[in-house]
Amino acid sequence: MARWQPNTPQRLALAALTLFAERGYDATTVNDIAERAGLTKSTFFRHCNDKREVLFLGRDVMASRLADAVRATSAATPPADVLAAVLDAVAAFFPPERRATAATRATVVASHAELRERELLKGAELAGVIENAAREQGRGETAARFLAALGLLAFDITYHRWIADPEERGYRDHAAETLAELAEQASALLPGADRPVSGAPH
Structure with a gap:
């Protein structure tokens, strides 16, 4: 997977929002968010310190x-x-x-x-x-x-x-x-x- 993806912050935020709404905040992991966005976990952490921050990008x-x-x-x-x-x-x-x-x-x-x-x-x-x-x-x-x-x-x-x-x-x-x-x-x-x-x- 490419290290850089276009619109990465928007993709992460939308993936997190969708998962939080579907599964709940506590049941959603960083891995879940990255996978739903089609990105790697390391890419997630280049943009956010934790899953709390992803909705505030x-x-x-x-x-x-x-x-x-x-x-x-x-x-x-x-x-x-x-x-x-x-x-x-x-x-x-x-x-x-x-x-x-x-x-x-x-x-x-x-x-x-x-x-x-x-x-x-x-x-x-x-x-x-x-x-x-x-x-x-x-x-x-x-x-x-x-x-x-x-x-x-x-x-x-x-x-x-x-x-x-x-x-x-x-x-x-x-x-x-x-x-x-x-x-x-x-x-x-x-x-x-x-x-x-x-x-x-x-």
Whole structure:
């Protein structure tokens, strides 16, 4: 078998996801994943340290895109516009044809503690990327942390709404709605705000 295969990370991730869904996470081995992907065990370990990591291949690329999206704005860019740029950058990873696979992945991750833990860790890493890029722009600590926290929240809400949408609307449609809701919630924090918050008692 050739040492290099095209689309190896994608093949490993899809093989692992399929096996986790079929057999369960605990019953699936690294050998199983490599064999299902048509690759060797050594190839698996060139891309992943363990089977927990295989569903998170590509997060480094996503992190780089997020950092670039923040850096493409200026320190004077309003937070709402920075968040919009961040979600627009992420949207490229979630085309319509990936919705079913993404939904299966979310179910598999939610079903196992080790994967949930890794998901939280990877989310924190993405938030850290946003925060560091905002700091590099010259934004203060509070502003940078605010962008990171809201960026991660917006990503999480948008992603889960997108995979569960029975109307199969696009990721960007859900991103726009999420940002509008977050802006409404944030505006309610302002002194003297008199607009009722959605879902709050009047």
